[in-house]
Amino acid sequence: MHTTPAEHVPPAGRRRGRRRFDLHSTAMQFGLLAVLVLMVGLVARVAAGAIGRRPGWIAVLALLVVFVVLAVRRRRRRHSVARLARTTAEALDRATETALDELGPEPAPVAASAPPRAAETVPGTAAGPGEPVPAAEPTVVLPPHHPAIPLPDYDALDPYEFEQAVAALCERDGCTGVEVVGGAGDLGADVLAVAPDGRRVVLQCKRYSATNKVGSQDLQRFGGTCFTVHEAHLAALVTTSDFTAPALEYAEQCGILCLDREALLAWTVGSGPPPWGLAGAS
Structure with missing residues (x-):
């Protein structure tokens, strides 16, 4: 008498605890990760130029790196993947706009103002209120062809x-x-x-x-x-x-x-x- 071996059925508890491979979800995660990497590279490239001119951007980049690390640690949480990607994209967009604004054309240097000139008074006109009165200088009226010479003693x-x-x-x-x-x-x-x-x-x-x-x-x-x-x-x-x-x-x-x-x-x-x-x- 032949006995048919009983089919091995996995325990119900183990069957319910095993995750099923989801190709669509995995592809979406890798796509979001690729977009994230590209945007981080763009921000890093733009920020590299900004750091040379504005050292304060080092602190901004440090905060951004911390934010990305925290985001990567949370990426395994399936229910928060979409929200994390959206939040990260918005943060990167804001950082990119700020970096581009910082790298914009610098304002033209303001020309040094010329030192104020002493007030000039046209000969024959009286100085107005508050205007300096030029000191009277003795003049000798000479014909045009006569050079001015000091009067000898x-x-x-x-x-x-x-x-x-x-x-x-x-x-x-x-x-x-x-x-x-x-x-x-x-x-x-x-x-x-x-x-x-x-x-x-x-x-x-x-x-x-x-x-x-x-x-x-x-x-x-x-x-x-x-x-x-x-x-x-x-x-x-x-x-x-x-x-x-x-x-x-x-x-x-x-x-x-x-x-x-x-x-x-x-x-x-x-x-x-x-x-x-x-x-x-x-």
Whole structure:
């Protein structure tokens, strides 16, 4: 008598505890994991550039790594896979947007503002309330062709230096062939020059004090040689003092020009004409 072996039936408890392989669920888990890996790689690449420029992003990345590790540990819980993937995707999206914003164009550097300029006041206009009033500066009005020169202290010069100063005035005002010939045997001439109009100019220089006026005898000695010996077209006597009345009379008779202290200073600063420009010179 043959006995058919009884079929081995697994215990009910073991059959109910074994999990069944689900291909669809496994594929979805691997797909979500692949998307997660790609997004983590993108964020890591973007964040690598941000870290070089903003070190504070290191802390952000550290928090993100901790979050990913926790998420991986929870991925085995089947009922929370979908929710975990959605939450992770949203967190990665926010992190990616923040990283892109940080890597955006930096604001242009603000140009350094120029230091404030001192207030300027137009000549001839009064300063308004609260505006600085410019300090008044002494000015000397000179003709356009006259360079500004400091007013010399003629009283501090010796006779030879005074002759040099008068010669410099002649050169300044366009004379040529200027020569200082004063000294022993000068025959009354101290400075020789050729005026801009071509006339030969002969000057005698008297560096006298204010109380010592040029007298008629000085004019007579000069008048005896300026035209006949030096062949002057224009003769003038220049002094730091003044002339006596007889000296002025003789000079007018002989045609000699007289430049006293006031006329000399006017010539020096350019407010008065040079000897060859005086009215009546011929």
